[in-house]
Amino acid sequence: MRSTLRLAVVLAAAGAFSPGCSEEKESPAIASERVEPDLACNATPASRPFSTVTIHGSNMTPMPSKTLESKRELVLPKIELTMVSPIPAGGTVAAPRTIVDDPANPAASRVKWTSETQMAFEIHEADAMPTGVMAIKVENPDEKAATTIAGNLAIVPKPTISELKPPSICDDQSEQTVVVNGSNFLFFDDKAPTVKVGDKSYPAIADAAACQFVSGNFRERDVKLCTSVSIKIPKGAFVVTMPTKVAVTLINPAPADCQSSETIELTINPPPKVSAVVPSTVCEGGSQLTVSGEGFITGAKVIIDCSGKRIESSSATVTPDGKQVSATFGPGATPGEKCDVIVVNPDGCEDRPLPHQQITVTAGPIVFYADPPVVYNGVNTQVTLFATTITGDPEVTITPAGAMTPVTTLTDTAVTGRPNRRQALVPAGQSAGEYDVRLKDGTGCSATLPKGIRVVSELTVTMKNVVPPFGWTGDDTAVTVFRDTAAAAPADKPFINGARLFMNPSMAGATDVAVPLVGVSFLDKDRLTGVVPKGTAVKKYDLIAVNPDGTVGLLKNAYDEVTSAPPAISTVTPSSIVSATGQVITVVGANFDAGATVSLSCVDAAGAPVTATATIATPTGGGSTTRTVTVNGSTLSSGSVCVLRITNPDKAYGEYSAIGVTNSSLNLSTPKAxxxxxxxxxxxxxxxxxxxxxxxxxxxxxxxxxxxxxxxxxxxxxxxxxxxxxxxxxxxxxxxxxxxxxxxxxxxxxxxxxxxxxxxxxxxxxxxxxxILSPLETPEITDVDLALEMLGLDAGFYQYRVSATFDAADTDNPNGESLASDVFAVRVPTFTGKKIAVTLVWKKPVDKLGATLPNITGYKIYRTAKDGAAGSEQLLGSVTGADTLLFKDDGGKMLGTDAPLPLGSTGAxxxxxxxxxxxxxxxxxxxxxxxxxxxxxxxxxxxxxxxxxxxxxxxxxxxxxxxxxxxxxxxxxxxxxxxxxxxxxxxxxxxxxxxxxxxxxxxxxxxxxxxxxxxxxxxxxxxxxxxxxxxxxxxxxxxxxxxxxxxYGICSANNSLFVFGGANATPSGGAKAAKFAASMPTLIPSSWNNEGxxxxxxxxxxxxxxxxxxxxxxxxxxxxxxxxxxxxxxxx
Amino acid sequence: MKQLIAISVLLLSTTAFAADESGGSRERPGAGEKGVFLTGKVGGIVPFGGMGPNVIGGIDLGYALQNGLAFGVAADYAAPKQSGTESDTRVTGGTYTWHLTQQMLQVMPFVMFRIKSMGTLVPYVGIGPRIYMLQSFVRSNEGTPSFQETRETSTRIGVGVPIGLELKAGPGAVIGELLLQYGGIKHLATGNSNTGAASLSLGYRLMF
Incomplete structure (x- = not known):
């Protein structure tokens, strides 16, 4: 019995301290309907300390807890946010977030409960709530009864402002638009952010291109976040007498009405004030003005307003204290006019009070082109300036485009026979960049060609050589310019159709004259041809190539203009040799000096260079016209071709193209397609x-x-x-x-x-x-006159060419047309309110003896469209009469379809x-x-x-x-x-x-x-x-x-007669040949053998x-x- | 639950073993000398864990041995309540009321010793593990805000000590019993508390 009692006591004690068995809770079944609002901000709203999101539903039942303890607590339904998509898009999807709710510390809780049908949670900035479109889950205390509202809440970040454009305004004279850039600018329905500027508010206008829609189950429509908005500040909204900074904030529309917190300020400027303008005159070709006053802002421009025609400064420099602005004007004003000088700050305000200061326009030169427009700063380069008129001894300067300093004064010289042109030396070492060119002539007027010259420090075209590398000053010299195709980038740019070539004196001095080549023709991207004109000064020249796209090449010491006529080869007999030693040929020509030597430049049938030697058998025999040459053709194969060169002791040479090479049977080379x-x-x-x-x-x-x-x-x-x-x-x-x-x-x-x-x-x-028309027998455009008129050309770049036409009696070109002249370029400046009428002046074409071509009936004028590429010239008009040597292009004529005749054309x-x-x-x-x-x-x-x-x-x-x-x-x-x-x-x-x-x-x-x-x-x-x-x-x-x-086809050469094809009067691919016998005209018996x-x-x-x-x-x-x-x- | 079943089986086995030790006859004490007994009782309960006094009622079923030992199982039921008003800033109005009803169905296998030497009066004392089947109902009380009831259930094991007196009356005996019980409770609704209580019941016990 005692043991039984002991057992009972033990079991009872164990039960008293047992932790128990199962536990279970059961709350009412919960349901949710909606949240309100759909949009919230995760920072502090402008109108309240935090955002509150209310959840509507049913059976959102709290549960009293710890009722038997001394401190009782109420457990509210739990609210959990799960991110559906991040804001901004592409961000990280944050982990689910449970809204903070501690029943033991209600004051720190973010959850509020009103009834079983309504509760809410708060979003405080300190909570650093992740931003995105959220699903909201509400769960009763039993942790089983829950409900979810999917994608109904967007928590957006507060807006941020990164910059204002412009950062300063002047609203004194007009409504101002300010662009606000940043992020998270919220728009929905018809609601837009409000931008506060100082104590004034303006509705933001979305830049649709800078907005991104937010997807979700919102009651609001077109919810989007933008990165750029603009506001319009009415004229006179801010009245200031000195630059004044005002804070700018952006507030998103409620309920997500957070505001930016960056320190961004907009400067409100008063209008500038002009007290004086010096000088009191400007020249029609352009000028410089110094305007004094106050309130000038960097970027200000100066405008000359001549009875409504406004000419804007091509550049203007404001002093750091904002009290002076130096402005440069291109041409455009009409002499005699009185014009207002108006300073316009970059914020749009013109100077006040009215009236504006005034200046008077006087006559002066207009500079319209600099040739070449692109120069390399590795050498001194002579540039030709084209002006409408030049009085007295001008001064030529260049300054970086848009700047007043530094000023580089160019040494300039007159161009013989061209009173309206000056050559100016751009010195080596000039800093790369674009330059305004100013020419101040004897009238005291300055003409400015904005961005007239571009100096480059890098050569982008590499030239290999010029053939021939010399010319006789007594005659035109046709040359071929070869590009170095092996040049590495960036100096590997090709030649472009429309390229210009210039012979620039090596180590050019102040009085040296650059020579533009005439008849420049584009063969392909690696070759140009042109003609060094007769009369070119005897000296050594660098060759400059300028492509239409501005790429430049320089070949130093490329060409010598010499006093003596170089050798000229007219015939080589025979013009074909056998590929063996001891081949004797007779070279006939002119200007062969005693001591002249001979050389060969050969390529094989595949075009690969091959070496071959030749010697003059009798160095002084034959006088100046004939040389007997022995060629060692053993290194050559059939089908090779050699260019023969006779070189005088002064290094001048003449070439003959070409000597062919056959095999010992005198067979011809293999034909090439x-x-x-x-x-x-x-x-x-x-x-x-x-x-x-x-x-x-x-x-x-x-x-x-x-x-x-x-x-x-x-x-x-x-x-x-x-x-x-x-x-x-x-x-x-x-x-x-x-x-x-x-x-x-x-x-x-x-x-x-x-x-x-x-x-x-x-x-x-x-x-x-x-x-066959010669590029040397064309009109030459010698001059141009620009006139300000109501009709004319728009500002831009135009290229002209002129050809001559001939009457029916002309025996060389009846009713025909010559090749067109070289391109003459005109850069028409901007003339506010007026246009430029261009008048071309040219010379008649002459033959190689300098005599005017006969039977000229008139001229055709070709021109590119505005800013058209070289080579795109089309017929603009024509003039009648051999002596009508000018043409006025007032912009009223449409370009036709005819183009200038291409090089290689014949006359009629x-x-x-x-x-x-x-x-x-x-x-x-x-x-x-x-x-x-x-x-x-x-x-x-x-x-x-x-x-x-x-x-x-x-x-x-x-x-x-x-x-x-x-x-x-x-x-x-x-x-x-x-x-x-x-x-x-x-x-x-x-x-x-x-x-x-x-x-x-x-x-x-x-x-x-x-x-x-x-x-x-x-x-x-x-x-x-x-x-x-x-x-x-x-x-x-x-x-x-x-x-x-x-x-059949024929050829007589190399002591032979050849026949190609035509066997039996049908298509055939063979050839046969005959050789002359000892006495003319007999042929050897084995003649007309197949050539193989x-x-x-x-x-x-x-x-x-x-x-x-x-x-x-x-x-x-x-x-x-x-x-x-x-x-x-x-x-x- | 398996734990409870095991304990119950063990107690019943022990009770059966003790029954073999019952002795000879004399004047019937209390409800009887030995045999199966059935007790019905009702009374009041005073919880110690914070709930208010309430009515308790139950029945016992057991077997009394000749030597005074008795074994049995008691089942009792009580539903004490409590309510209150609290402040909470999270709630609209800043306060809320609450009402808790703690239903307790308790089953206790017990062993009891009856002192039969006092003639018609038989004092007894017992002890046994007490199985609490708890069910808390918590809701708002009267007024606003109001919210619905949340139910929370659990099963716990405690201990019970019945102390009583049988007074022979008719075929059985009238009993008066003081039950001291204790067990833990840790519901969300209740917090960390206990089911400790003292109950005083009157009833009638028959023995067969």
Whole structure:
């Protein structure tokens, strides 16, 4: 029993101290409806110490607790916020946050309870509540009954202001708009933040582009946070007499009405006050004014108001104390006017009180261009300033654009014959940047060209060399400028169409004169050509290239202008050598000095440089005109091309392009495809010619589309470089006089003669010729006058070119047009209230002897659109009369569609006298009169009329000292007849340049086989040109073709006659050749062997032309096309 | 709960073992010499843990041995209440009222020793673990603000000590019993308190 009692006691004691078993609570089921407001701020609102968010629902039941303890507590439903999306977007999603609620410390609690249907929580700034769109969970004390309101509350950060734009205003004269930048500027519905400026409030206007919508289940619509707003401060809102700072705060709209706390101040400025202006006059070309007063703010501008026409200062500098502003004006004011001087602070206020100070406008120069506009500060550079008028000895200064200091005074000199121009020396070492150019002339007036010169410290175009690197002051010198394509960035910029070239005297002194090159032509991104004008001062020059985009290149000591005429090479005989030692050639030209040396610059068929040596066999023999040269061609391969150079002891040299290289069998090189013509042509005429010695072209003339009935009246041309590389083909707007196919063409000097053929209706007896236009025979724009008028050009950059037109009687360019002049640039300044009428003045074009070209009827003026690129000039207008040497561009004329003729164009085709008989597919050749080097003859030999004829006609032509050619009034009918009348045959011209077997000034004309009516005939015969032009009897001694051919291309060179394609009067790709026997005109028995080459295309009725060592084969009927655009080149 | 079941089984086993020790007969003391007894009682309870006095009622069921020992299980029920008014700044008006009803269903296996040597009067004293099945109801009291009731339940174990006197009357005996009990309570509603109380009950006990 005792043990039983003991057990009972133990169990009872254990129960007394047992912790118990399960526990469970149960509150009423809770539900929520909404929160109010939807928007709150996590900082202190402007109108109350904290934000309160009320939750509406049901059964939000608190629970008394600790009721049996001494200190009882009330447990309220728990409120927890879970971030749905952060604000600002992209921020970090914060962890759920339970609203602070300590029943033991109600005063510190953020939760408030009103009833079971309404409770609330407070957001205090000290709580650092995360900002975002929140889901709100309310949970009763049983920790089971809970409800959630998703995404109905946005807690936004307080707004912050980072800057005001502008930071200062003046509202004295107009409403002011101030942009407030910052963050968290809240907009919703029609509510906007309020910006407090001092004691005044203004509604903020949102910058829609700077706002981001906040997504949530809000009652408010279009809730967004912005980073930029603006306010409008009414005129006169703040009346101040000195700069006054007022605090700016931004308050978001309630209920999230937090306000910014940054210290941001807006400066309210009073209007500036002007007390004096010095001087009391300004010049029409621009001037400087010093304005005294007070309240001037950095950035102020000065305006001259001339009866409503307002001219704004191009620059203005305010002293630190704000009591003086120095202003520079460009041109624009009209002499005689009295104008107000108005200072406008950057805050928009003009000076007060009224009236403004006044000045008077006087006459003076206007500077409109500086050439070159970009200079490199590594060398002294002569810049030409163009002005409307210059009186007395001017002073030229430059200052950094928009600044008054530092002032650099440039040493300037007059430009001979150009009273309205000055050359000014920009010294080496001038700091890089843009400069205003000021010219103050004898009138005391200053003309300012704002940003007239840009000085660069970095060369971005690298030039390799100039060819030739010298020129004779007694003549124009055509040069080619090569870019260094291996240059590293940033000096690897290419040439751009419209680039300018200048010869700047090396180590230029004050009196040195820079020389702009004329006729600058853009060949490609690596090459420019141009002409150093005759009369350039003898000295050494740096070459400066300025691209239209402002990139600059400098090649120091690039060019020497020399006193003596450099060597000039006219012919090299033969023009082709064998790839072996001991190749002897004869070089004929002029100005070969005793001690002249010879050298070669060669490339192989692939264009890779190859070394070859040459020596002059008899250094002093041959006088100044002839040298016998021995070439070691053993290092060269067939297809190589060499440019031969004769160098005088003074280092001046002349070059000949080019000598071809063949193998020991004298085989031609492998043909290389050229560029495609723009038009497919069959039975075309081909020619080659030079505009200048550095600007060579090959021409494709007329032809047809496959049959003679589709005869063409167009022609096209492509540039060719020294090594025979063909450029892109260009079709000029100049047309042939008539459609013409199956004609023959020759080039004599700069004239192309195109004879006979078929006009589409049948054989024709017509002939025509055209002159390859020279870039040196153009008008020269010499001056410009700018006038302020109501009609004129807008401010901007314009480039002009002028060409001459000729009357119908002109035998070189009837009813035609010359090439256009070099570009003349005009930078039209801003003239408030008025425009600029530009009047161009030019000189008539002259020939190489300086004589004015005859038969000028007027001029065409081309211009770019405003700020248009060089090369985009279009026809602006024209003037009539050779002596009408000016043109006024008042902006009233629309630009047309015609552009200046491209370099390589010919003049209009001149109709020559008719042949005695119609001749289709004749042989056409030319020869100098063996007794008179000033005369030559163009021959039209045989052809279809419509059946083959054996006769020939020749046209006597006289060459004048200036190179102009005058054709006789009629063709002369030859007295001899070929025994085998034929067409589609080749007519080779054989002179001493072709073979040494021809003596002196003799010329033989060989006629190859062709189409003799319905059949082919391989007859080859030759006739010698007699004094007076008649041909001797046809000698049938030359070996006939071993296989018939017709419609082939030809070349006579290197002691040989060549035939390309046309085998059996069909497209073929082979070539054959004949060699001269010991006595003219016989050919060796093995003649007309196959040359062993294969053309890139089989061709028939192709065009062929020869230029030095290059044979150009153009178009024709191919194996696949009735007419082809293809071309190819063969080196002989 | 498993703990309670184990204890109950143990006590019943002990009671059965003790029954084998019952002796011979004499004048019936109190409710009887030995045998199964059933007691009904009602009285008042005075809680010590902060709740107000209340009515308590219950029944005992047990077995008395010849040697004076008795075993049984008592079940009692009481629902003391309490209410009050408190200040709280979180609540609109700054004050709230509360009302607590603490329902207590108590089950106590016990062992008891009856002193039968006093003839018709049989004093007894017992002891046993007391199982409290507690249920708190807390809500606002009258007036505003008002809020609904939250219920909180738990089970606790305490101890009870009955001290009583049987006075033979009729087939059984009238009893008067003072019950001293103690147990812990830690509801959210009540806080940290206890179920300690003294109750005085009158009843009638039959023994078979």
């Amino acid at each position: 050229g560029t495609l013509m723009t038009t497919a042509r069959r039975a075309l005429s081909a020619a080659s010619g030079d505009a200048t010695t550095a600007q060579r072209f090959v021409y494709a003339i007329g032809g047809d589309g496959g049959t003679s009935t589709t005869a063409l009246d167009s022609y096209e041309f492509a540039p060719v470089d020294l090594f025979g590389k063909m450029g892109a083909w260009v079709t000029p707007r100049v047309k042939l006089g008539s459609k013409r196919t199956l004609a023959g063409a020759v080039t004599v000097g700069r004239y192309i003669y195109n004879v006979g053929g078929d006009d589409g209706a049948g054989p024709t007896n017509t002939a025509e010729r055209a002159l 085709w001149l109709k020559l006298p008719n042949l005695a008989v119609k001749r289709s597919a004749p042989g056409v050749a030319w020869a100098v009169d063996p007794g008179d080097p000033t005369k030559f003859y163009v021959y039209a030999i045989m052809g279809n009329s419509p059946t083959p004829v054996g006769s020939y006609d020749f046209l006597p032509v006289t060459v004048a000292a200036n190179g102009r050619q005058s054709a006789a009034a009629a063709w002369t009918a030859g007295t001899t007849t070929n025994a085998v009348p034929r067409s589609e045959f080749g007519a080779w011209i054989v002179t001493s340049a072709t073979t040494s077997l021809v003596s002196g000034a003799d010329t033989w004309i060989y006629a190859g086989g062709g189409r003799a009516g319905a059949s082919l005939n391989g007859a080859v015969d030759a006739a010698k040109v007699q004094v007076g032009g008649a041909l001797g009897a046809w000698d049938t001694g030359p070996k006939d073709f071993s296989a018939d051919s017709a419609g 080459l294969t053309m890139t295309q089989s061709r028939y009725l192709l065009g062929s032309a020869v230029q030095s060592a290059f044979i150009f084969l153009l178009g024709g009927q191919t194996g696949t096309e009735a007419a082809s655009k293809t071309t190819e080149t063969v080196v002989w």
